[in-house]
Amino acid sequence: MEHAEAAAVFNRDSERTTWHDETLWWVRQKRDKAAHQIPAWEQLRETASAIKQNVLSNLHDYLVSFEYQATRNGVKIHWAADAGEHNRIVLSILQENGITALSKSKSMLTEECHMNEFLGRNGIDVIDTDLGERIVQLRKEPPSHIVMPAIHLKKEDVSDTFHNHLGTEKGNNDPQYLTEVARHHLREKFLERKLALTGVNFAVAETGEFVVCTNEGNADMGAHLADVHIACMGLEKMIPKREHLGVFLRLLARSATGQPITTYSSHFRKPRPGQQMHIVIVDNGRSTQLGRSDFRNSLKCIRCAACMNTCPVYRRSGGHSYHNAVAGPIGSILAPNLDMEKFADLPFASTLCGSCSNVCPVKIDIHDQLYKWRQVLVKSGHAPAAKKIGMKAMSFTFSHPAVYRSGGSIGRKLMKALPFVVNNGLNPWFKQREMPEPPEESFREWYIRNRKKK
Ligand code: SF4
Numbered sequence: 129m130e131h132a133e134a135a136a137v138f139n140r141d142s143e144r145t146t147w148h149d150e151t152l153w154w155v156r157q158k159r160d161k162a163a164h165q166i167p168a169w170e171q172l173r174e175t176a177s178a179i180k181q182n183v184l185s186n187l188h189d190y191l192v193s194f195e196y197q198a199t200r201n202g203v204k205i206h207w208a209a210d211a212g213e214h215n216r217i218v219l220s221i222l223q224e225n226g227i228t229a230l231s232k233s234k235s236m237l238t239e240e241c242h243m244n245e246f247l248g249r250n251g252i253d254v255i256d257t258d259l260g261e262r263i264v265q266l267r268k269e270p271p272s273h274i275v276m277p278a279i280h281l282k283k284e285d286v287s288d289t290f291h292n293h294l295g296t297e298k299g300n301n302d303p304q305y306l307t308e309v310a311r312h313h314l315r316e317k318f319l320e321r322k323l324a325l326t327g328v329n330f331a332v333a334e335t336g337e338f339v340v341c342t343n344e345g346n347a348d349m350g351a352h353l354a355d356v357h358i359a360c361m362g363l364e365k366m367i368p369k370r371e372h373l374g375v376f377l378r379l380l381a382r383s384a385t386g387q388p389i390t391t392y393s394s395h396f397r398k399p400r401p402g403q404q405m406h407i408v409i410v411d412n413g414r415s416t417q418l419g420r421s422d423f424r425n426s427l428k429c430i431r432c433a434a435c436m437n438t439c440p441v442y443r444r445s446g447g448h449s450y451h452n453a454v455a456g457p458i459g460s461i462l463a464p465n466l467d468m469e470k471f472a473d474l475p476f477a478s479t480l481c482g483s484c485s486n487v488c489p490v491k492i493d494i495h496d497q498l499y500k501w502r503q504v505l506v507k508s509g510h511a512p513a514a515k516k517i518g519m520k521a522m523s524f525t526f527s528h529p530a531v532y533r534s535g536g537s538i539g540r541k542l543m544k545a546l547p548f549v550v551n552n553g554l555n556p557w558f559k560q561r562e563m564p565e566p567p568e569e570s571f572r573e574w575y576i577r578n579r580k581k582k
Pocket of ligand 1: 383433434491
């Protein structure tokens with residue numbers, strides 16, 4: 129389903145849609161309060177943006193430095209050109225160690241690579257240990273949000289899911305009770321898994337270390353108990369120096385959830401004695417995006433999700449409607465780079481209000497890029513046929529004033545005499561809105577009558 133169709137399905141449950149909208153707006157407001165408590169907030173954003181700009185301009189050097197330092201620390205670096213290679217590398221590490229089950233902390237990259245499905249087909253049991261991810265995994269759903277994967281679900285939904293899969297009391301919706309059950313369930317898994325997979329929030333080029341941010345400590349629990357730790361990262365996760373973490377860690381948590389700091393910001397540098405540590409660095413279209421001058425800035429993204437929480441379209445259409453691992457405004461810029469045809473609908477799922485760009489902690493010009501993607505998609509022939517015909521008709525009408533004037537006049541009369549011609553279910557605009565009463569005359573007619581004669 130395209131975004132608009134999937135959003136229409138989400139909107140059928142208007143109570144849930146309103147609740148989803150209000151919940152995310154509440155998170156956005158928390159972000160605002162946290163940001164306003166730092167007088168140098170705008171300066172922090174500028175600095176973060178400049179650091180990331182520098183990283184993108186010198187990415188090769190930083191990656192080479194990171195590989196060198198990490199290898200010296202005893203970490204094995206793997207390079208993956210695409211999702212398939214990433215998945216095969218992870219599988220080969222599992223097979224070399226004779227391991228058939230792993231615990232995984234939140235990693236949107238592995239969602240992007242469809243790793244769980246791939247490993248499942250190869251006989252590997254993956255358990256997601258982030259609470260939200262575990263909930264959606266039990267429901268066989270993808271995450272709907274990059275920071276709060278189960279934000280589309282209410283506590284009643286979670287209660288039903290846990291009752292069906294973990295045997296909790298039917299109808300007990302107490303979050304404390306449900307969390308406690310999840311905690312025991314996950315603890316058992318942590319203790320039995322020999323391999324842990326984590327994502328990477330920041331990789332430090334000068335030291336070869338990396339930082340993983342979680343609120344639940346699940347990345348630490350998995351990595352510290354496992355004999356093998358695999359960390360998977362997109363190649364844009366680089367930052368030059370450890371001192372730059374002070375900029376990004378302050379921005380990330382405040383932008384994501386309005387917290388002053390993520391509960392756990394865990395630094396990993398080398399494997400403990402007897403442990404193996406692997407880092408898989410993945411391209412999967414990122415170098416192509418780096419080469420698109422209009423869109424390269426999107427690689428500055430630190431996946432805070434502030435652009436989703438503020439987006440009026442995301443809030444009222446839900447993350448699944450974007451049919452991509454990363455939803456919302458940033459997902460709509462990243463996805464067409466991977467597959468223009470499949471994701472041609474996403475850059476149009478925006479009002480272009482610019483709220484996303486206003487909150488982005490690394491100052492990505494998100495709404496400008498959405499607008500630019502529309503132009504690229506239309507020029508490459510990926511716009512839907514109805515839109516192409518409509519645009520051609522509009523272009524002709526706007527370039528011929530006489531056609532424009534008579535069209536307006538006929539339209540006004542038609543809307544008055546036969547309103548169902550416009551106000552019907554085939555008109556997508558009408559589906560969600562009251563159509564205005566047609567005016568008696570056009571502005572031009574009014575102007576000629578009132579002003580021209582004075
Ligand atoms: S684009 Fe900006 S606001 Fe959106 S997730 Fe990335 S860093 Fe956060």
